[in-house]
Amino acid sequence: MTSARSIQNPGRRDLIAAALAAGALSYPIRALAAAYPARTITLVSPFVAGGPNDIVGRIIAESLKDALKQPVLVDNVTGAGGLVGTRKVLVGPSDGYTLLIGAAYLVTAPHLYKAATFDPAQDLIPLSPPIESSLVFVSAEHTDLKSLIESAKKSGKPIRLASPGAGTLSHLGGEMLRLAANAPLVHIPYRGIGPAMTDVMGGHADLLIDGVSSSLPQIRDGRLRALAVPDEQRNSLLPDAPTTAQLGWPSVKVRAWNAIFAKAGTPADIVELLTTEITKVVNRPEITSELKKRGLDPSPLAAAAFKQRLAVETAHWKSVVQSAKITLE
Numbered sequence: 001m002t003s004a005r006s007i008q009n010p011g012r013r014d015l016i017a018a019a020l021a022a023g024a025l026s027y028p029i030r031a032l033a034a035a036y037p038a039r040t041i042t043l044v045s046p047f048v049a050g051g052p053n054d055i056v057g058r059i060i061a062e063s064l065k066d067a068l069k070q071p072v073l074v075d076n077v078t079g080a081g082g083l084v085g086t087r088k089v090l091v092g093p094s095d096g097y098t099l100l101i102g103a104a105y106l107v108t109a110p111h112l113y114k115a116a117t118f119d120p121a122q123d124l125i126p127l128s129p130p131i132e133s134s135l136v137f138v139s140a141e142h143t144d145l146k147s148l149i150e151s152a153k154k155s156g157k158p159i160r161l162a163s164p165g166a167g168t169l170s171h172l173g174g175e176m177l178r179l180a181a182n183a184p185l186v187h188i189p190y191r192g193i194g195p196a197m198t199d200v201m202g203g204h205a206d207l208l209i210d211g212v213s214s215s216l217p218q219i220r221d222g223r224l225r226a227l228a229v230p231d232e233q234r235n236s237l238l239p240d241a242p243t244t245a246q247l248g249w250p251s252v253k254v255r256a257w258n259a260i261f262a263k264a265g266t267p268a269d270i271v272e273l274l275t276t277e278i279t280k281v282v283n284r285p286e287i288t289s290e291l292k293k294r295g296l297d298p299s300p301l302a303a304a305a306f307k308q309r310l311a312v313e314t315a316h317w318k319s320v321v322q323s324a325k326i327t328l329e
Helices: 002-008 010-035 052-068 080-090 105-111 145-155 169-181 193-201 212-220 268-283 285-293 303-324
Strands: 041-045 072-076 098-103 124-126 131-139 159-163 185-189 207-211 225-228 255-263 296-298
Touching (some): 041 052, 041 080, 052 072, 052 212, 052 285, 080 098, 080 105, 080 255, 105 169, 105 303, 124 303, 131 169, 131 212, 145 225, 159 169, 159 193, 169 207, 169 303, 193 212, 207 212, 212 225, 255 268, 268 285, 285 296
Parallel strands (some): 041 072, 041 098, 159 207
Antiparallel strands (some): 098 255, 131 207, 131 225, 131 255, 131 296
8 A cells, every 4th residue: 555655646756757767868878888889980180190199099090990899080170279170079979989189289278269168177088198299499500499599689680480380389388488588589370380390491480399209300311400308308319409407497398298088978888998998009019119109108197197187287378378478369
């Protein structure tokens, strides 16, 4: 009798209906996660092919397809300094089939562009440790960064700083140098690293901050000179290049990184599977060796700890942007 009265109770019926509805909604998510992956996975790279972001994505994709038994494709969705590709992931479903090959723009863009309304620490889930890469100040006509700055101060002729675009790490690193060394820098943004590097090699610009991975061939064949690395330690691929700390500017520290992300809300077991398999791929000796040859260095930082670092870096770059008074549309 008690059971019958409970079922006939309207409040009780509402609770049962709500529980059944919740179960019905969660069942497809559980079923999806259990069957994952059942089709092609896309890694969205928000930059052009050939750069560090694209290189990292393709190296990981090639090995990940064997681990997951499904095709893993890299899709270059470019524009707006990485924001177009990022938006494609953020407006899509949280199902683990469309992932992002993100980079340091994720922690700088929210302070530079009104359109960058995301918070990387809240809206994205890291699936891999950051794969880091050093940057380097390069020039075709100059051999010493400190002498270049002192000469420019005396002559009153500004240093022409090329970058692959406004708001990039190259641009922001130059602004950090300007503040730390009181350097008379004039920023010249280009449409990508290719045109910027071409003008530096042609003597139309004095200085460029580029990734070691992409500038190394030009340094080795003598078309560019490595003047300094914006870091605390020298780069093993450029042992003769001093650090900015050694030159007296320890605050000028810029490192690039790339990592794989899923959209927040992706089922936990899919996140766990992807994190495990991607980390295995990155830690394979042959993959690590291939990355290091390209100037890319897998970090020992776990994906979960990387999430905390994102919040720290976001706050750091907010301070840099405000100090340099950089405003972009």
